[in-house]
Amino acid sequence: MNTNNISANTISPETLKTEYVLPESCVFSKNKNGFLAAKINGKDYGRVILTRSLPLTCPNDYICISDVEKNEVGIIEHTATFSSEQQALINDELAQRYYCPVITKIESIKEKMGHFYFDVLIGECKKSFAVRDISKSIRQHGDAIDLIDIDGNRFRILDFEAIPSKSRRKLEPYLY
Amino acid sequence: MGKKKEKNPGPPKPEKGKFPKPLLDALENAGLSTRNLIFCCTGDMDNEACYCGAWLCFDEKGFYMAFGEEEIVKSKRKHRKNEPKFNISEIRSIPIEEIDSLETERYVSTGRLIMKNDGEQISLVRFSIGRIAQFENLVRAFNSYKEKGEAEIPASAEPEEKKCKKCGKPCPPNKDFCHKCNKKSSTAIRLFKFFGGYIPQIAVIISIMLAGAAVSVFIPQISTRALFDDVLANPDGLPAAELLKALGWLVLSIFGVRLLNTLLTVIQQYITGGIMPKVVYDIKVKIFNAMQRLSVNFYSSKQTGSLMERVIRDANNIYWFFIDGVPAVIIDTATIIGVVAIMFAMNWKLSLIIVLAMPILMVTLVLGDKVFRRLHHRSWLYGARVSAMVSDNINGQRVIKAFSKENDEYKRFEKLSGEHMKAELKLALSEATVFPILEIVVMGLSTLVLGVGGVMVAKGEMTTGTLLSYIVYLEMLKGPFDFLAWISNWWARCADSAQRVFEIVDAKADITEKENAVSFENLRGDIEINELEFEYEPARPIIKKLSLNVKAGDMLGIVGKTGAGKTTIANLIARLYDAKEGCVKIDGIDVRDLKLTELRRNIGLVSQDIYLFIGSIADNIRYAKPDATMGEVIAAAKAASAHDFIMKLPDAYETRVGAGGQKLSGGERQRISIARTIIQNPKILILDEATAAMDTETERNIQNSLTKLKEGRTTIAIAHRLSTLRDSDYLAVIEDGKIIEYGTYAELIKQKGEFYKQYKIQSEALKTIGIGVPVEEKEDENEHK
Numbered sequence: 001m002n003t004n005n006i007s008a009n010t011i012s013p014e015t016l017k018t019e020y021v022l023p024e025s026c027v028f029s030k031n032k033n034g035f036l037a038a039k040i041n042g043k044d045y046g047r048v049i050l051t052r053s054l055p056l057t058c059p060n061d062y063i064c065i066s067d068v069e070k071n072e073v074g075i076i077e078h079t080a081t082f083s084s085e086q087q088a089l090i091n092d093e094l095a096q097r098y099y100c101p102v103i104t105k106i107e108s109i110k111e112k113m114g115h116f117y118f119d120v121l122i123g124e125c126k127k128s129f130a131v132r133d134i135s136k137s138i139r140q141h142g143d144a145i146d147l148i149d150i151d152g153n154r155f156r157i158l159d160f161e162a163i164p165s166k167s168r169r170k171l172e173p174y175l176y
Numbered sequence: 177m178g179k180k181k182e183k184n185p186g187p188p189k190p191e192k193g194k195f196p197k198p199l200l201d202a203l204e205n206a207g208l209s210t211r212n213l214i215f216c217c218t219g220d221m222d223n224e225a226c227y228c229g230a231w232l233c234f235d236e237k238g239f240y241m242a243f244g245e246e247e248i249v250k251s252k253r254k255h256r257k258n259e260p261k262f263n264i265s266e267i268r269s270i271p272i273e274e275i276d277s278l279e280t281e282r283y284v285s286t287g288r289l290i291m292k293n294d295g296e297q298i299s300l301v302r303f304s305i306g307r308i309a310q311f312e313n314l315v316r317a318f319n320s321y322k323e324k325g326e327a328e329i330p331a332s333a334e335p336e337e338k339k340c341k342k343c344g345k346p347c348p349p350n351k352d353f354c355h356k357c358n359k360k361s362s363t364a365i366r367l368f369k370f371f372g373g374y375i376p377q378i379a380v381i382i383s384i385m386l387a388g389a390a391v392s393v394f395i396p397q398i399s400t401r402a403l404f405d406d407v408l409a410n411p412d413g414l415p416a417a418e419l420l421k422a423l424g425w426l427v428l429s430i431f432g433v434r435l436l437n438t439l440l441t442v443i444q445q446y447i448t449g450g451i452m453p454k455v456v457y458d459i460k461v462k463i464f465n466a467m468q469r470l471s472v473n474f475y476s477s478k479q480t481g482s483l484m485e486r487v488i489r490d491a492n493n494i495y496w497f498f499i500d501g502v503p504a505v506i507i508d509t510a511t512i513i514g515v516v517a518i519m520f521a522m523n524w525k526l527s528l529i530i531v532l533a534m535p536i537l538m539v540t541l542v543l544g545d546k547v548f549r550r551l552h553h554r555s556w557l558y559g560a561r562v563s564a565m566v567s568d569n570i571n572g573q574r575v576i577k578a579f580s581k582e583n584d585e586y587k588r589f590e591k592l593s594g595e596h597m598k599a600e601l602k603l604a605l606s607e608a609t610v611f612p613i614l615e616i617v618v619m620g621l622s623t624l625v626l627g628v629g630g631v632m633v634a635k636g637e638m639t640t641g642t643l644l645s646y647i648v649y650l651e652m653l654k655g656p657f658d659f660l661a662w663i664s665n666w667w668a669r670c671a672d673s674a675q676r677v678f679e680i681v682d683a684k685a686d687i688t689e690k691e692n693a694v695s696f697e698n699l700r701g702d703i704e705i706n707e708l709e710f711e712y713e714p715a716r717p718i719i720k721k722l723s724l725n726v727k728a729g730d731m732l733g734i735v736g737k738t739g740a741g742k743t744t745i746a747n748l749i750a751r752l753y754d755a756k757e758g759c760v761k762i763d764g765i766d767v768r769d770l771k772l773t774e775l776r777r778n779i780g781l782v783s784q785d786i787y788l789f790i791g792s793i794a795d796n797i798r799y800a801k802p803d804a805t806m807g808e809v810i811a812a813a814k815a816a817s818a819h820d821f822i823m824k825l826p827d828a829y830e831t832r833v834g835a836g837g838q839k840l841s842g843g844e845r846q847r848i849s850i851a852r853t854i855i856q857n858p859k860i861l862i863l864d865e866a867t868a869a870m871d872t873e874t875e876r877n878i879q880n881s882l883t884k885l886k887e888g889r890t891t892i893a894i895a896h897r898l899s900t901l902r903d904s905d906y907l908a909v910i911e912d913g914k915i916i917e918y919g920t921y922a923e924l925i926k927q928k929g930e931f932y933k934q935y936k937i938q939s940e941a942l943k944t945i946g947i948g949v950p951v952e953e954k955e956d957e958n959e960h961k
Binding site: 032033034035047055096097098099100101111122125127132133134149151152153154155173174 | 225227283284285286296297298299302304305306307550551553554557675679713
């Protein structure tokens with residue numbers, strides 16, 4: 001018997017079990033001001049806040065539900081287990097909370113004295129921002145890239161391979 | 177004439193929390209009365225998170241939101257700043273009585289402004305997360321106006337996003353112009369400023385270099401042309417003996433000229449060698465000094481590896497460029513100019529071929545510079561990451577071994593190091609591509625010259641000696657051109673390093689001393705905290721309107737759960753951070769008005785994180801007072817109950833501690849740090865979980881040391897274990913950045929609130945392991961107190 005087996009056997013399965021909110025015990029709806037509300041296990045929580053546990057790798061799994069006082073009410077294991085109507089409500093709320101301007105084109109990156117000045121297109125809108133300490137301000141996760149400017153604003157490239165090749169060439173030297 | 181020119185006022189300066197005049201005019205034109213606005217705030221999105229100009233403000237009647245566009249109109253007149261222009265497309269008004277209060281919600285990269293009306297939340301507008309501080313100020317101003325009829329306008333209120341005054345693009349904090357528009361910030365100019373104190377020596381060096389270059393250019397004239405045309409060809413038909421004599425003089429002249437050239441090089445290197453280490457010393461000291469000046473906040477946002485690279489590798493890159501590169505550039509440029517001039521004088525037709533090849537070389541150099549700069553930067557990033565990982569791995573060795581993760585760590589390192597290798601490889605391959613291109617160009621030129629020159633000699637348009645010396649000159653060009661091609665790469669490395677160095681040198685410290693900072697005469701040690709508010713990130717408050725008073729010589733105990741804000745209070749008293757709102761006063765003076773060195777000298781901080789510097793135990797104890805006598809060091813160690821264990825070490829007070837030194841237990845290290853604080857003799861003592869990581873017996877020993885230390889000082893003790901706070905004159909229970917209970921130990925027990933709850937849990941725990949007395953007995957005891 002190896003050490004891993006010993007430690008696995010000594011931890012009771014109950015200790016590592018998480019109780020999830022199930023679709024049959026939870027109903028989401030929108031309140032009259034457009035905020036997400038929920039009734040879970042028969043209790044009406046009013047407005048609720050959804051937070052992703054793994055926002056980068058599994059954005060639709062392990063979603064935390066909290067009330068407006070930020071007390072956790074429960075966790076959804078997979079949003080896919082909910083009906084399409086309910087999923088639409090969940091996704092809408094998550095999209096608002098995790099909204100990040102999406103860069104479609106990089107027009108220029110100019111560097112001066114440790115600051116990098118980006119001119120980009122966000123959809124049709126031109127946007128300029130400055131980035132300091134570029135190694136820490138560019139975060140790559142899978143195909144997506146997040147850029148964080150000097151004010152803490154975040155911009156996202158959804159798929160690095162999908163943006164124009166000229167834009168790719170401009171950013172490529174700073175990726176690692 | 178005689179009429180004094182009026183000074184150009186430039187764009188109007190916004191008042192705190194007010195809009196600039198052009199915007200106010202645009203709002204007026206759009207139908208909004210702006211005469212009585214109380215507070216204004218600029219946003220950048222509408223309620224659907226679409227980018228647009230958004231301006232929010234309120235007056236006594238309503239809350240207004242205007243949406244539209246802002247553009248920077250370039251001024252036609254030179255030296256005149258560009259004016260912003262505002263196009264307002266929509267204005268929304270909400271009567272003030274319909275809004276109970278405002279609040280912000282923080283999301284990942286945006287925020288939301290919400291109004292409350294009869295308990296209902298209504299979304300008003302979204303904004304980029306970088307603006308949340310401004311929106312928080314708006315919320316604060318509006319809510320206070322609703323509550324008290326008077327808007328509390330925070331001192332930190334910034335009405336506008338910081339934009340470059342010239343181009344309107346984002347601007348670094350505390351700067352009026354972006355780096356692109358700030359020509360003074362040119363890397364080369366700034367680097368050369370480091371040489372400002374050595375102008376006479378530099379003038380001598382340059383003169384010697386130019387003389388050396390002139391001598392080198394002259395050499396082929398005697399070593400090749402004169403040798404072939406004037407001696408070997410024997411144009412005057414001299415007898416053999418005379419010819420040998422002439423040859424001997426020529427060889428001696430060649431030797432003399434070469435010797436002179438070598439001597440000039442030696443003198444130049446001697447003077448350069450004398451200046452350069454001083455310049456590099458200046459750079460290193462400047463970086464290190466800048467790093468010391470920066471606040472704790474700066475260090476928490478940087479990797480140790482990256483900072484170490486800046487001090488060591490970057491300064492050395494600059495050093496090597498200037499000691500080897502710059503002199504060579506001067507010599508080579510002078511050589512190229514001299515050689516090309518002589519070549520034109522010798523044969524202008526042949527020289528035209530070289531002139532035509534110049535653009536190819538120049539284009540290659542410029543492109544090379546761009547590519548190499550990026551590749552060097554990338555290689556540097558990986559290098560810094562590898563250094564950080566090594567440092568992380570060394571510091572975490574105990575954890576790695578405890579979890580048996582050596583192999584995983586090795587794989588992680590192998591992967592990262594492999595990426596670094598790839599970056600270096602890419603750089604090397606690029607170099608291997610660019611340089612052969614230059615080689616081919618030069619080689620082709622020399623072959624062409626040989627061919628065309630050969631024809632000219634055959635036609636009698638040129639002598640053999642002139643052609644041979646011409647080819648020698650052409651060969652002489654190859655070295656400087658090769659070097660100048662390579663220098664672009666070298667300069668790229670140096671400029672990349674310089675940029676990182678200047679990033680630290682230019683970084684502005686968060687905590688600065690006021691110009692007319694106040695000195696202490698005789699510090700009593702009264703501490704007064706008024707309505708203190710603090711947050712590490714906007715809209716994530718850590719301390720919320722906290723007020724406290726500690727009389728000189730008293731001891732205040734602070735208890736609370738992890739993350740309640742206890743350590744932040746200690747950091748704010750020691751002014752490691754500045755409060756957002758409210759203030760900390762010592763002897764009635766705001767800590768921000770006090771001289772920093774005096775403030776810190778009078779505050780002793782013993783924390784759970786103990787850091788011993790590389791050096792002897794004695795050096796560590798006398799860290800705060802380097803001139804302390806050995807007697808004082810021993811007395812401090814005795815007072816800290818450290819003397820006995822120190823004397824058991826083979827080298828006693830001379831035992832080396834810190835990285836690579838003697839291993840000491842947590843309790844021993846803590847006692848040394850207490851001795852260090854005792855020798856500092858501060859008037860205010862902050863004990864931040866000083867004994868949290870100790871076993872009961874060590875804790876008891878340290879408690880004894882601390883009891884001695886507290887005498888005659890104002891003490892603030894932060895602890896989880898309530899037993900350590902028994903001697904406190906009063907106690908504050910902190911929860912979520914606020915004081916929830918305050919009183920003496922006995923009063924808080926009697927109150928049966930949060931403190932009592934914690935007290936009971938801890939007493940029960942001690943009882944279970946056979947330490948302490950039953951809770952009921954203690955309660956009785958405390959009541960009798």
